[in-house]
Amino acid sequence: MRWTWIDRFVAFEPRKSAVAVKNLSLAEDHFADHFPGFPVMPAPLILEGLAQTGGILVGHANNFEKNVVLAKMTNAKFHRETTPGEQLTYTTTLLQINDTGAQVVGTVHVGGELVAEAEIMFAHINPAQLPAGMPDAKFVFSGELAYLLKMAEATANAAGKPS
């Protein structure tokens, strides 16, 4: 299963903010079951996209050298359902970052309308905290995310703010 819940970055300011978009398509599997005849984006998947947007912002701050894992969400609110054909805009702002983790605040809009929001905390996981036998010490920013990372870099550079 593919687990990238954003399509592209549209703005990226290193260590400050990141904005990504996600186009909702009826072809996505989850709409078939959630719900038959009433397709709406599952709220946890909306949050996953928001966390991926913020997680990449946090990872970028350390050149993706640290594993960034979702640790806690607070004040998650969903103002309405979102449906196929809509485009979600994920906006995340870095509140704080240190060696142990980071906090971001995020909003989800459709056009100018706020549809969801949350505060997200990430933890930095170092190799010593991993279960024994993990083959790759860097396991978060790999695979398909690498493609998104390149886009984030390109977006940052295009904005005249080389990272």
Place this chain on the structure above:
Amino acid sequence: MTEISFREPEKETMTHDEIFAKVRSTLVDALNVDDNEVSPTSRLKGDLNAESIDFLDIVFRLERQFGLTIPREDLFPESIFQGDPKFVAGGKITPDGLVELQSKMPYADLTEFRKDPRLDKMEDLFTVDLIVNYLQSRVGGK
């Protein structure tokens, strides 16, 4: 040109009560508890159900609330004794260990703990008062 950059840093002289009120609202946000559940003697784990990840969250929020940088080990030292037999024996903290503990956690009230210094009771030292006392030392008057 903003005048903020030239302003004297605020001379913080928060009272104990003011600090407690801010700490309480921070804990209400971080731990999703009610105002009236948070008292000075509340234990973060035992009473307010904080988990390890919440300690990180609390530190972040306190830093924002009080405009400070708080080294995690200042407030919530993680592994004080590292299993050192000089400090821990038979599941209890030794007299040497208590001295070490007091130096690592000068803001903790060890009065009760000294009566039965079991290692597994150490988490009870992480109370609301511990946070308030620590912040008092950073932003309080005298």
